[in-house]
Amino acid sequence: MTVRAWHRLVLWDIDYTLLDASGATRLAFADAFHDLFGRPLREQVLMAGRCEAAVVPDLLRRNGVRDAHLRAPDFLAALAARADLVREHTRRHGTLMPGADATLAAVEGQAGIVPSVVTGNSKATAVAKLSAFDLDQRLCLASGAFGDEAMERVRLVRLAVERARRALPGASHDWAAPLVVGDTPEDMRAARGGGAIAVGVTTGAHDYRALRDGGADHVLDGLLDPEPLIELIRLGPSRA
Ligand SMILES: [Mg+2]
Structure with a gap:
């Protein structure tokens, strides 16, 4: 057989x-937002189970960014640039x-x-x-x-x-x-x-x-x- x-x-x-x-994603979001828009990220959105491609425009809109969909690619690039921050935070606190x-x-x-x-x-x-x-x-x-x-x-x-x-x-x-x-x-x-x-x-x-x-x-x-x-x-x- x-x-x-x-x-x-x-x-x-x-x-x-x-x-x-241990909050590595939210840390990177806050850092990227401050870097791109020159002010702190104040409002959060639900992230569990959702794709970042959907979370990011939602987050930008909730935080008063105009044309949030158009700015989403810049924000995702800024997040990618924070991979070391995410890795180190996860290693130390996760x-x-x-x-x-x-x-x-x-x-x-x-x-x-x-x-x-x-x-x-x-x-x-x-x-x-x-x-x-x-x-x-x-x-x-x-x-x-x-x-x-x-x-x-x-x-x-x-x-x-x-x-x-x-x-x-x-x-x-x-x-x-x-x-x-x-x-x-x-x-x-x-x-x-x-x-x-x-x-x-x-x-x-x-x-x-x-x-x-x-x-x-x-x-x-x-x-x-x-x-x-x-x-x-x-x-x-x-x-x-
Ligand atoms: Mg999960």
Whole structure:
């Protein structure tokens, strides 16, 4: 009997799923805003689960910037220029979610698995946060999708899937449904919308019920035990 090999993309959210960057993004936002507009950033907007491409115009508008959409690219560039600030702040003040490193290592050890990210962070910010804990070494970031690439998270899931399949073109018919692992209902909705299996994890502010209501196919009680996630990964090619 021939056992057919298959590949599977595992797409991690970053903030409050893998790590808590202790306000690094808000720090970079405040610094970039002051630099660009010569006054302090006073108003905040909801960021959890949202893409930076959507957050930035909202934030600029709330803080009295005219033509906020037109200024958003400048602001994103100013954020990218603060990657070192984000990395250092995360390294000094941030924390890894308990079990995140060991779970990533366990996932990395599974045959055929491509571990990457779908995150609301812009690429520069995401890489800065991950590299603060050397997590970038455990992830195939070329197959990921980032919050400065689309306004909506569901588009990021689709973009990551396309990238992974392009990176391994010969195996296009052998891909199992991707897994998205995240801590917010927004992550779960984006996963389902993008055709992925939605795996909620209670490392952040949302509990089992909130993640289930958001559309989670499965909910993990934290990451201290990698085995439940490994079992989901091994389940096979079809969507749950
Ligand atoms: Mg999150």
